[in-house]
Amino acid sequence: MDERAEHRQIVSLSEQTQTEWFRLRAQRLGGEVWEDGPLLWIDGPDGLNLMFPESLPEAELRRGIEYARDKKHQLVSAWVSGETDATPLALAGFERGWAPWWMSAPLDAIDPPHDERVHVGVLPEDIADEEARDGDGRLLELANLELGHAFYAAVRVDGVLAGHAWSLVEGDVAGIFDLDVWPPYRRRGLGAALLHSIAGAAREAGARTAALSTSPQGAIVYRAQGFTRVGMGATWWLQLD
Template structure:
């Protein structure tokens, strides 16, 4: 079931999403249509297209994206901020669909169900240095990112120009990071990204503790909404916290030739 979110709020949510993803563009800044970003890392999550502005130039935009993202794997995200018909146009150009990601949101003035925190782990804010590296290592392992990319991911995380808008949270147990989330505080939205729990520590309530901490951080910083893209594993958890599906992102694999 898809809930209704007014146009202004949906635009704020998608602007938050674009800002987060485009912050991975370590090599180049915004280029225009389509909005895309390139970290240079050999991992598709860190390179891609996040919005097409006009369907009239979809072929030219595909050619532009292929040229500027040549040499790295990448994804094309098609959300509610791209024109109607973009999914069909990309399919017609040979882009390979990877499925859809539910876009979920909830007001931050709405009380969530309180859950008992799991015994042991504490959730703490992460700055730079060794703890940032541990945070990257934990979510990278969960995402299947090669350990050889760790230095590059840490470099991009530490060097983002919008780090003042980001709160990084880690669940720490016995001195080690066992869970992560990154919250983008922008456009009056707390965008929740990279919610990952190390495999050996799943089903212990750590994901819920991280979500609670992310919502609290957004509320403390005056955000009006919380939003996220949900995985199949995470969607039931987020519904329990009051999130509702408001739209979706269609995901395509960017052609490499």
């Protein structure tokens, strides 16, 4: 397989992993998931998302928008592959959002975790309580309910929660999501520590490749950790008044 074909395959697997991440959160946290023709809609913690459609028929797209209006959503998001014709989204009133950079790295090339400030797995009570106060408490159920499949990592500084990350393992691919360090604690190497720890957990679960989407600015950070860009996607947003 040449490099271009290999990159396309990784992007496709990355899209599938992200779709499963959105689906899992919605199913575990009381959301809704349904298919309407070629469209897969996921109504979860992030609101209503249309996930990587191959085509965008007008009637099915309109039904999804009407669902969002009925649910009083303020925003509908569409994640689109680079090869998909997004013209129907524009005609339906969507505006172009940010362009995700898909990046990947072989997990055996990412150094094993070594930072004692990072905790991976079932959460100590104090971390769970602090995340719950910040509004993410329900998501933490996934780390307990999906053992060996969904992983959560938290980093603490002087006993205070300073950032977190998630990973979902689907076959050989581990998607990395929502990696974030709170602003007061940035530029201390905590993001790299989270990445190495969550990647280590995914590797132990049998994954061979790590994949994520990021902005061009974030790509600089991930490139320093051994990730390479394998493709680009697109997001489209519809604001509902």
